[in-house]
Amino acid sequence: ALRGFLDLLARGGPDGRANGILREAKLELNAADEVVDAFRTLVRSDGPHFAPVSGDEILACVRRECGARGLALLCDDGMKGSYRADPVLLARCVRNLLDNALEVSSPEGVSVSAEGPDPLRIRVTDGGAGLPDPPEQVFRPFYSTGRERGHMGIGLTVSRRIITAMGGGLTAENTGKGAVFTITLPLEGPC
Numbered sequence: 001a002l003r004g005f006l007d008l009l010a011r012g013g014p015d016g017r018a019n020g021i022l023r024e025a026k027l028e029l030n031a032a033d034e035v036v037d038a039f040r041t042l043v044r045s046d047g048p049h050f051a052p053v054s055g056d057e058i059l060a061c062v063r064r065e066c067g068a069r070g071l072a073l074l075c076d077d078g079m080k081g082s083y084r085a086d087p088v089l090l091a092r093c094v095r096n097l098l099d100n101a102l103e104v105s106s107p108e109g110v111s112v113s114a115e116g117p118d119p120l121r122i123r124v125t126d127g128g129a130g131l132p133d134p135p136e137q138v139f140r141p142f143y144s145t146g147r148e149r150g151h152m153g154i155g156l157t158v159s160r161r162i163i164t165a166m167g168g169g170l171t172a173e174n175t176g177k178g179a180v181f182t183i184t185l186p187l188e189g190p191c
Contacts, residue, residue: 005021005022005024005025009021009022009025050084050085050165050166050167051084051085051086052082052083052084052188053082053083053084053087053090054079054080054082054083055080055081055082055083055116055117056080057087058079058083058085058114058120058185059073059075059079059114061087061090061091061094062112062114062122065091065094065095066098066112069098069099069102069107070107071098071107071110071112072112073113073114074112074113074114075113075114075115079116079117079120080117081116081117081118081120081187082187082188083166083168083186083187083188084166084185084186084188085166085185086162086166089162090162090163090166090183092159092162093159093162093170093183094122094124096155096158096159097159097183098110098112100126100155100156101124101125101126101128101181102126104126104127104128104129104178104179105126105127105128105178109126109127109128109178110124110125110127111123111124111125112124112125116187117187118186118187119168119184119185119186119187120184120185120186120187121183121184122182122183123182123183124180124182125175125178125179125180126178126179126180127177127178128179129178130175130176130177130178130179131172131173131174131179135172135173135174135179136172138156138172139156139157139160139170140153140157141154141157142154142157156170156172163183163184163185166185167185167186168183168184168185168186169182169183169184170182170184171184
């Protein structure tokens, strides 16, 4: 995204447009800084330090990621309880699943749901061609069906490792009309 913003700026244009592009670039850099900081925490020698996060905070995070892509979140209101998580890393995992779903399906073919509280489940369903058999191979490092789109095949691997470190799980299944990826987080305590 930053490369694209810089290319647009290099072409010149009205000041208002350039200012808007610079604002977007700054937001992207801030988001990248947050992710890098969260990854640093994850890989420190003493291991990750996840804190209790309320179900409502997690739903707000998922709603933000959906809203940024024009998608609605179907969920039970008020997810009570707390979960062992890192909101920045969880948002990165959800963002990865949403972006993957939108690459293989129109926005009308993507649905996102959340239910809980124990475990909390976040499901991203797409209307694409489905997953290879067995679907689990999409989590192998450097496995990618999107190499022609510049994918390296590490997004799902990293996402699964992050969710597993939080005490949860990330699974993939074929639906017959696409695929569904499910993040689960066990309830840690009352909120």
